[in-house]
Amino acid sequence: MVDETESVRALRLGVAGPVGTGKSSLIATICRALAGELRIGVITNDIYTDEDARFLRSAGVLEPERIRAVETGACPHTAIRDDITANLLAAEDLERDFAPLDVVLIESGGDNLTATFSPALVDAQLFVLDVAGGGDVARKGGPGIGRADLLIVNKTDLAPYVGVDVPQMVADALQARDGRPVIALSRTDAESVAALRAWVLGVLDAHRQGEHVPQDPGPMAPHFHADEEHPEGGYVHSHDEEHEHEHPHPHPHPHAETVAGR
Template identity: 80%
Template structure:
């Protein structure tokens, strides 16, 4: 008799589920986190980590929103290169997440907001178990089609502020369809804080992923590194540097 058919028991995860929220500035990441706290804090123990370049503005916004105990919202100040803190050197973020988990044990979920300085910034799977990439209709209907690692391969793409479609001349259905096509069937949700069914689609997706994580069946997927990009160089006006991230997460400044 062999034991080949005996399933290997999967250890239940002992830490909180970590969810990253990435996307350009102003697309509604902080608002989405506030929304999730409002919707889920009665059923889940939550914590939040924000990343800002020089300030703790996102953390202050979320604390003042009154959706979560302010102590459960921690800010990481990332310095000039915020995408680095969620992908290449995640130490400060991991410490913030682990501190929250220790201070408020047991937490069910920690939400991590990216600094949002670049359209193609993605989280490292070493920091988060799953990531949402947020676009908004005000950014234009073409953005979803243009793609990038987060748009193409994040666990969920949110096309936010669908209520603004008529005002900015964007066909929301078409934008969501273009986004779905760019993602090979990965999920896309058109979201507005004023559209109840869309909020339920978001929380439904999240409950599903969380259930998968708890049963040991969830696998963190890396959307891939961001595109090479250009930073204005403050120390050398008129200058700048190209900054690339390869698969190993190393930097080249040239």
């Protein structure tokens, strides 16, 4: 008898958030919590390096071959929303090489509060904030904070040292998200890690049953791109449909197949 789960494509989970919020350590936490029962692969994104992939390999959370790096060669959000080719190839290669996989985690390069994944790349997405970034960040909103499938308020163990009221930050986040799920997480807190584990398993079950529909959090807000060759030092870029080709991004890499995996 064929196990029906074997014929379902792996659940692809995107992990986005600003620089330094702990995206790589969050992925390591998910792997430690679930690698004993799920078959997991990881894809990291950096502009010019594979540093996040090397961090995860050194942490020993998965076999090193299951952790691959994409070097975007451009703004971090380019390869997760504008032109997903390199990441899509990497995910497909990873799933083919280690078939069957249950979950592929795709980490965005560190970006700002507006970064979101294309639903053509991931089935669900987590957005990561951390208490060291300030207790007021959660209520500032934006598509990632407001409409990602899950918001993580990370590094709660640091709250006493940075003067952040975690329950208030979570309350602000819930209000900004109209009640969508929020987890206050510390990798040293077993209860919060268990909540994260349960959420991933819940989404995976819905994916396998065909009940989960990928949602688009919406286009990134207009944002400034520095450009030394531009007469004003850069330009404002918009991702809405009316202006989506006004300032096209370069392809994330001229030879996507050469950076899809290591």
